[in-house]
Amino acid sequence: MISLQENPQTQPVPKLPDGPKTPKFLQTIRAIFWPLKYLEKTAREYGDIYTTEIAGFPPQVVLSNPQAIQEIFTADPKLFESGPGNKILQPFFGDYSLLLHDGEYHQRQRRLLTPPFHGERMKAYGELICDITDRVISNWQIGETFSARSSTQEISLRVILRAVFGIDEGDRYEQLKQRLTALLDVTGSPLRSSFVFLRWLQKDLGAWSPWGRFVRLKQQINELLLTEINERRQKNDLAGEDILSLMMSARDEEGQPMTDAELLDELMTLLFAGHETTATALAWALYWVHHIPEVRKKLMEELVTLGENPDPNAITKLPYLNAVCSETLRIYPVALFTFPRIVKAPVQIAGYQFEEGTMLSPCIYLTHHREDLYPEPKRFKPERFLERQFSPYEFFPFGGSNRRCIGMAFAMFEMKLVLAKILLRSQLALADNRPVVPERRGITMAPSGGVKLVLTGHRS
Ligand code: HEM
Missing domain, CATH: 1.10.630.10 (Cytochrome P450)
Structure with a gap:
């Protein structure tokens, strides 16, 4: 997973985060029919901030990094x-x-x-x-x-x-x-x-x-x-x-x-x-x-x-x-996602410089399945909510x-x-x-x- 430390805030990168190169149409079909599998596979390959291409939309930056989500929400x-x-x-x-x-x-x-x-x-x-x-x-x-x-x-x-x-x-x-x-x-x-x-x-x-x-x-x-x-x-x-x-x-x-x-x-x-x-x-x-x-x-x-x-x-x-x-x-x-946040004026999030028109999509599903926040994320364990408090950028x-x-x-x-x-x-x-x-x-x-x-x- 990409962490903010690996993307120093001091040097914004003016390009979109990496992501799958599969043709747009295929990415769209996967996102519609096998959304969870597709999200998990892509996050495994590209980390917690990556770019996908869905037909009819501008490039979509998918985020499941709590610190990046905090930057967007605040x-x-x-x-x-x-x-x-x-x-x-x-x-x-x-x-x-x-x-x-x-x-x-x-x-x-x-x-x-x-x-x-x-x-x-x-x-x-x-x-x-x-x-x-x-x-x-x-x-x-x-x-x-x-x-x-x-x-x-x-x-x-x-x-x-x-x-x-x-x-x-x-x-x-x-x-x-x-x-x-x-x-x-x-x-x-x-x-x-x-x-x-x-x-x-x-x-x-x-x-x-x-x-x-x-x-x-x-x-x-x-x-x-x-x-x-x-x-x-x-x-x-x-x-x-x-x-x-x-x-x-x-x-x-x-x-x-x-x-x-x-x-x-x-x-x-x-x-x-x-x-x-x-x-x-x-x-x-x-x-x-x-x-x-x-x-x-x-x-x-x-x-x-x-x-x-x-x-x-x-x-x-x-x-x-x-x-x-x-x-x-x-x-x-x-x-699976919040509504998209489309950038209206250049903004820095998680060390990236996002230009006007970029679609940022905080991914609820991927964040809720982070191993570091929710050990054994596929198990239904209500106790985790009694044992610790999650921030509004970890559970949303x-x-x-x-x-x-x-x-x-x-x-x-x-x-x-x-x-x-x-x-x-x-x-x-x-x-x-x-x-x-x-x-x-x-x-x-x-x-x-x-x-x-x-x-x-x-x-x-
Ligand atoms: C378990 C039940 C529900 C879930 C999981 C849910 C989830 C969500 C999510 C994820 C958003 C987008 C928020 C964002 O982009 O930050 C949203 C927006 C919204 N929800 Fe819900 N919702 C639920 C129940 C309800 C109920 C009961 C109502 C009506 C009383 C409602 C009315 C709305 C409205 C009007 C918006 C749009 C807010 C805006 O655009 O400012 N939802 N909901």
């Missing part, structure tokens, strides 16, 4: 932009999503959307998350095999619908749920994920073609959201605590409200980013807990100390539960700096409550004990097969 955010690097997300979220913007618009949207997912407002969702989990658990039948990921998706989708709209029942919400799930399934396998990365595949060849289906589902979702927006506007129903009310009441410096197009794209961003990731993380957590009996035993011992009907706040403070959730996000982070499943995930606290809160509730109420076993491996699901990495579980009994 630099003046104005030195970088992420919006143009997130262009592949445009078909999902639309032109106005904060993910595709930088500067003042991005900051304003973050200021507006962050508070509902933190502090007391977040805690107010505790009972709701537990109730929704109870409802989903009550659909499981003893002896029946079910997909953990489908169940966790049902939970996280209901939770985010509640947070965004203040309601998760009724015909419109059922339609929204069904179409959002179908939309995500269009890119829900390694092969179908290529639609996200290879723009030339994004051809609408009618309702039965994959992209045609995607376009129609997106249109239907927009129509459902627009009906909701118009209804609220007509009823002047903007006093609620939910996020849509908040967005509709917000005014910019000139006293202007958000346009319908802005509202639609931001709603889509929250609905998607707010449930797909958490559902995947929870499915992984259920897998690890049932795959490793000692982990399950230790976690149960900790959970039962809280008594019959534990208070949500007490659950979120449990140290081993926190370690299990952290280790879940370490070993297979839902996002939610990214960092001015782009850090706005749902970080909320996602950890939800993960802990759902996992605790499921384990306290039901006895589950993996339907088969073959190791589950990560596979691409759009831009995220999810457990292959969705983790099949069997309900073997009830606890309470």
Whole structure:
């Protein structure tokens, strides 16, 4: 691995770090279909700062050196932009999503959307998350095999619908749920994920073609959201605590409200980013807990100390539960990379001088698998999070700096409550004990097969 000492800061090197010379197209195919193997192989050969070439993007510098990542996360955010690097997300979220913007618009949207997912407002969702989990658990039948990921998706989708709209029942919400799930399934396998990365595949060849289906589902979702927006506007129903009310009441410096197009794209961003990731993380957590009996035993011992009907706040403070959730996000982070940081003005990072336009990509997966930080990195060992504290440049499943995930606290809160509730109420076993491996699901990495579980009994 390259260390900073080998790249003296005093003599910046004005060229890109070394990297594979394989043709661009081959590198792209490997990155889409075998991302983990490709990342590990390249890091073994070129160290923790190297350059890759992915079709449709400028050369990408992949970094898994904590000191270099610290330099990026603590630099003046104005030195970088992420919006143009997130262009592949445009078909999902639309032109106005904060993910595709930088500067003042991005900051304003973050200021507006962050508070509902933190502090007391977040805690107010505790009972709701537990109730929704109870409802989903009550659909499981003893002896029946079910997909953990489908169940966790049902939970996280209901939770985010509640947070965004203040309601998760009724015909419109059922339609929204069904179409959002179908939309995500269009890119829900390694092969179908290529639609996200290879723009030339994004051809609408009618309702039965994959992209045609995607376009129609997106249109239907927009129509459902627009009906909701118009209804609220007509009823002047903007006093609620939910996020849509908040967005509709917000005014910019000139006293202007958000346009319908802005509202639609931001709603889509929250609905998607707010449930797909958490559902995947929870499915992984259920897998690890049932795959490793000692982990399950230790976690149960900790959970039962809280008594019959534990208070949500007490659950979120449990140290081993926190370690299990952290280790879940370490070993297979839902996002392999943070958003790219595209250099806007020459900047020195880790002894390299990066010119305008260079795409810097902090790699969450490779950093989380460094032997020097996480001995035996392929082993699921929650204890490592009890034995030492990791810096935000060594452990960053939610990214960092001015782009850090706005749902970080909320996602950890939800993960802990759902996992605790499921384990306290039901006895589950993996339907088969073959190791589950990560596979691409759009831009995220999810457990292959969705983790099949069997309900073997009830606890309470
Ligand atoms: C386990 C669950 C989750 C994971 C692993 C995750 C991960 C991430 C990552 C890696 C980023 C990019 C950060 C960067 O580039 O530095 C991000 C951004 C973002 N996440 Fe999450 N996320 C999760 C849950 C959520 C939830 C629940 C919400 C909504 C409430 C959410 C909303 C967002 C938004 C809006 C951004 C864009 C922030 C910006 O551009 O400034 N995420 N997330």
